[in-house]
Amino acid sequence: MLVCDRIVRRDPSPAAEGAVRLRVALLGYGQVGSAVARLAARSGAGPGAAVDIIGALVRSTASRSACCPLTTEAATLVESGPDVLVEALGGAEPARQIVLSALERGIPVVSANKTLIATHADELLAAAERGGTTLRYEAAVIAGVPFLGTLGRRPYAGACRRIEAVLNGTTNFILSELEAGAPDFATALADAQRRGYAEPNPAKDVSGADAAEKLVVLLRHLGGLNATVSDIPTSGIGGITRPDLVSARDFGGTLKPVAFADWSDGCATAFVGPAFVPATHPLSTLHGADNGIRVYSEHLPPVLFAGAGAGPDVTAATILDDVIEATEATSSANHSASRPAFASPDRRDRDCRPQAARRTSWFVRLESKDPLPAAEIADLFASYGVWVHRTTDWSRRTALPTTWLLTHPCAGTSAHAALSALSSATGCIASRWPSLESGR
Amino acid sequence: MLVCDRIVRRDPSPAAEGAVRLRVALLGYGQVGSAVARLAARSGAGPGAAVDIIGALVRSTASRSACCPLTTEAATLVESGPDVLVEALGGAEPARQIVLSALERGIPVVSANKTLIATHADELLAAAERGGTTLRYEAAVIAGVPFLGTLGRRPYAGACRRIEAVLNGTTNFILSELEAGAPDFATALADAQRRGYAEPNPAKDVSGADAAEKLVVLLRHLGGLNATVSDIPTSGIGGITRPDLVSARDFGGTLKPVAFADWSDGCATAFVGPAFVPATHPLSTLHGADNGIRVYSEHLPPVLFAGAGAGPDVTAATILDDVIEATEATSSANHSASRPAFASPDRRDRDCRPQAARRTSWFVRLESKDPLPAAEIADLFASYGVWVHRTTDWSRRTALPTTWLLTHPCAGTSAHAALSALSSATGCIASRWPSLESGR
Numbered sequence: 091m092l093v094c095d096r097i098v099r100r101d102p103s104p105a106a107e108g109a110v111r112l113r114v115a116l117l118g119y120g121q122v123g124s125a126v127a128r129l130a131a132r133s134g135a136g137p138g139a140a141v142d143i144i145g146a147l148v149r150s151t152a153s154r155s156a157c158c159p160l161t162t163e164a165a166t167l168v169e170s171g172p173d174v175l176v177e178a179l180g181g182a183e184p185a186r187q188i189v190l191s192a193l194e195r196g197i198p199v200v201s202a203n204k205t206l207i208a209t210h211a212d213e214l215l216a217a218a219e220r221g222g223t224t225l226r227y228e229a230a231v232i233a234g235v236p237f238l239g240t241l242g243r244r245p246y247a248g249a250c251r252r253i254e255a256v257l258n259g260t261t262n263f264i265l266s267e268l269e270a271g272a273p274d275f276a277t278a279l280a281d282a283q284r285r286g287y288a289e290p291n292p293a294k295d296v297s298g299a300d301a302a303e304k305l306v307v308l309l310r311h312l313g314g315l316n317a318t319v320s321d322i323p324t325s326g327i328g329g330i331t332r333p334d335l336v337s338a339r340d341f342g343g344t345l346k347p348v349a350f351a352d353w354s355d356g357c358a359t360a361f362v363g364p365a366f367v368p369a370t371h372p373l374s375t376l377h378g379a380d381n382g383i384r385v386y387s388e389h390l391p392p393v394l395f396a397g398a399g400a401g402p403d404v405t406a407a408t409i410l411d412d413v414i415e416a417t418e419a420t421s422s423a424n425h426s427a428s429r430p431a432f433a434s435p436d437r438r439d440r441d442c443r444p445q446a447a448r449r450t451s452w453f454v455r456l457e458s459k460d461p462l463p464a465a466e467i468a469d470l471f472a473s474y475g476v477w478v479h480r481t482t483d484w485s486r487r488t489a490l491p492t493t494w495l496l497t498h499p500c501a502g503t504s505a506h507a508a509l510s511a512l513s514s515a516t517g518c519i520a521s522r523w524p525s526l527e528s529g530r
Numbered sequence: 531m532l533v534c535d536r537i538v539r540r541d542p543s544p545a546a547e548g549a550v551r552l553r554v555a556l557l558g559y560g561q562v563g564s565a566v567a568r569l570a571a572r573s574g575a576g577p578g579a580a581v582d583i584i585g586a587l588v589r590s591t592a593s594r595s596a597c598c599p600l601t602t603e604a605a606t607l608v609e610s611g612p613d614v615l616v617e618a619l620g621g622a623e624p625a626r627q628i629v630l631s632a633l634e635r636g637i638p639v640v641s642a643n644k645t646l647i648a649t650h651a652d653e654l655l656a657a658a659e660r661g662g663t664t665l666r667y668e669a670a671v672i673a674g675v676p677f678l679g680t681l682g683r684r685p686y687a688g689a690c691r692r693i694e695a696v697l698n699g700t701t702n703f704i705l706s707e708l709e710a711g712a713p714d715f716a717t718a719l720a721d722a723q724r725r726g727y728a729e730p731n732p733a734k735d736v737s738g739a740d741a742a743e744k745l746v747v748l749l750r751h752l753g754g755l756n757a758t759v760s761d762i763p764t765s766g767i768g769g770i771t772r773p774d775l776v777s778a779r780d781f782g783g784t785l786k787p788v789a790f791a792d793w794s795d796g797c798a799t800a801f802v803g804p805a806f807v808p809a810t811h812p813l814s815t816l817h818g819a820d821n822g823i824r825v826y827s828e829h830l831p832p833v834l835f836a837g838a839g840a841g842p843d844v845t846a847a848t849i850l851d852d853v854i855e856a857t858e859a860t861s862s863a864n865h866s867a868s869r870p871a872f873a874s875p876d877r878r879d880r881d882c883r884p885q886a887a888r889r890t891s892w893f894v895r896l897e898s899k900d901p902l903p904a905a906e907i908a909d910l911f912a913s914y915g916v917w918v919h920r921t922t923d924w925s926r927r928t929a930l931p932t933t934w935l936l937t938h939p940c941a942g943t944s945a946h947a948a949l950s951a952l953s954s955a956t957g958c959i960a961s962r963w964p965s966l967e968s969g970r
Binding site: 129136137138139234235236237239240241243244245246247248249370372375377382389390391392393394395396397398403404407408410411414415418 | 688855
């Protein structure tokens with residue numbers, strides 16, 4: 091570890107001299123909006139460009155202090171002609187109406203609002219095209235890691251066919267805590283709330299709804315696939331216990347809150363929920379509140395992007411990068427044809443194969459009044475074509491005698507049939523979660 | 531794992547209809563050049579744009595078959611006015627001369643040539659600025675993972691202060707094999723050569739010279755720092771043994787071929803060479819020939835980019851993405867002021883602190899004729915202010931009695947003094963490698 095005293099620093103950026111100044115209007119002055127204003131003020135002329143916040147839309151200007159003028163009139167803000175409009179309201183309305191009017195006037199818009207993009211991307215991008223401008227939303231998914239814009243503008247890297255991701259920091263933190271020794275879900279959740287990783291009402295994170303919205307954004311952006319949140323089979327992490335994680339480690343892996351989609355064979359398969367992730371898979375190494383995505387493209391071996399998923403300051407930095415990119419992209423809007431992410435009208439894909447065709451390993455938990463002999467479970471499973479790979483028995487650590495097992499890859503219908511038969515025969519309660527393939 | 535039959539596929543890309551056609555000239559038709567031509571031909575009108583290879587520069591046109599016209603005249607190729615020139619010659623000359631003349635004529639250039647960029651980036655980027663065009667080199671570092679362009683155009687994410695990376699697949703593969711059970715370096719190297727991960731002459735990879743060139747490119751691109759390969763303290767992986775890797779695992783980590791640079795305190799520190807990487811650090815999970823970089827910026831928590839580092843097809847896909855980006859970037863060249871990566875004249879940084887100030891843990895190997903008592907080593911080290919964290923003794927597995935230890939963080943000068951004193955007192959052979967900090 092040596093100092094390189096012959097390495098010389100260059101001028102950090104020419105922006106400081108002939109500085110580009112951008113006039114930015116904010117929709118919303120909550121945690122994210124105010125973080126954008128603070129970061130812009132603190133950054134002065136750099137990095138990149140000087141950003142002047144010319145005003146922010148709020149519900150009420152009473153008893154608010156802010157480092158920019160506040161208004162309750164959206165129209166006034168849009169008509170003041172900002173170089174870029176930053177949408178930090180959250181939710182679909184009134185964000186949608188205001189963003190539409192800005193895009194139609196040719197004002198570039200930057201949004202961190204996954205709900206807005208998941209529900210209205212088509213309409214908004216059509217408006218951007220009419221207005222000859224752009225809509226950017228890098229902070230809507232894994233806010234601290236730039237990858238959406240990169241893959242949108244690079245058609246070879248962006249020719250995705252499968253994504254495996256951890257898109258929610260709250261649930262990753264809770265499962266990491268359970269693995270590290272937290273005794274139960276409630277303790278881990280309380281810890282997440284204490285550290286600011288979980289909202290006072292954590293329902294949207296814990297249920298998987300937050301990750302499902304982000305997956306909808308990714309399906310559209312990376313796959314050109316139209317889905318709604320209700321299309322995504324989603325399960326929450328509420329049922330996961332510390333013994334589940336200990337057993338997963340026994341099997342050489344862990345449980346992670348996964349968002350998965352594969353459309354390599356003309357048929358889209360997707361889910362959001364806890365999944366077994368082998369230790370050889372890079373998502374298994376995302377600890378605490380970290381997020382990450384593994385992108386499988388036609389032309390490149392899998393690429394991993396990982397880092398912080400949320401937080402006001404993280405989101406603000408990504409929004410300001412989008413502001414700078416938005417002003418550059420606008421001047422080359424004529425090239426948008428080469429961006430498959432912003433593609434045109436829908437066409438229903440009819441080559442959709444049934445679920446039975448897709449094979450995966452399953453992580454299974456069986457709770458019963460009396461211990462279940464492993465050999466008998468394996469025999470019953472085998473009669474449904476499901477081969478048990480590994481079994482572990484932690485009955486002494488749980489109230490009911492409990493067995494965990496990991497199957498070899500099999501069709502979901504076979505796993506379902508085998509578990510139903512076992513439940514009928516023994517009265518056991520069976521739970522199952524899918525497994526990702528080894529990452530190697 | 532359920533099929534979402536309500537997810538509908540959108541038209542993949544409008545490029546297929548009003549297809550953008552790009553005329554591309556190739557410098558070189560070796561492994562990379564021919565892979566670019568094949569991928570362009572196979573891809574037709576998409577993804578992105580149709581790329582027509584209008585000609586390729588070769589040393590001799592005799593007995594060559596190619597899917598495009600071959601020429602030995604660089605001037606003819608440049609004067610034919612391609613939309614983009616792709617440089618796939620390797621080495622500094624004649625690549626530099628031809629690229630210069632293309633940039634000065636306003637022709638965008640895409641290069642995967644780390645040697646060219648490491649040695650002539652300033653001159654080439656100045657020519658690009660005069661020509662009002664761009665030079666892109668995403669494939670020069672971690673060819674299969676797009677991150678250079680992203681960080682170059684996003685000044686907040688790109689405000690880097692430290693990078694920790696695995697930039698060479700050959701050496702990562704060899705150390706991974708040693709860890710997995712290969713008995714010695716020669717066996718692991720032979721395996722790498724058999725699988726095509728190592729050249730017949732692997733000297734540039736094994737010595738660290740390849741990674742040092744890439745680090746020079748990164749220092750300039752991400753830090754605005756000017757360095758040459760000779761400025762980077764570089765050590766090879768040739769001395770690493772399987773017992774070293776077993777001992778590293780004992781200490782809760784592994785040895786990886788690391789490229790490191792930190793310029794957070796106004797002073798650039800850098801090295802290339804084997805380093806101890808704790809299991810909690812994401813670089814520890816890069817297996818086989820994978821590459822990756824962890825980027826620490828001022829405004830975001832660390833971001834990890836990881837994937838394939840090399841290979842003709844990987845490089846070709848990234849080059850074609852650069853070709854498409856280059857034609858877009860050219861039309862917005864007026865905004866290049868906001869790209870700190872392409873900054874202006876040098877200014878020597880005089881606020882450079884001495885090496886002694888930087889503290890790190892050290893992974894140490896001690897070989898001696900007679901076993902060294904751990905308590906005496908620890909006492910001697912302590913008298914130099916170096917605290918031994920862990921010790922392991924694998925003497926029976928090596929020819930000479932051997933001790934490994936991991937120190938607590940200390941100044942490099944202290945570690946050096948302690949090891950010198952120990953060698954003088956006992957006649958032992960001491961080797962040491964730095965450690966990265968825990969990644970959490």
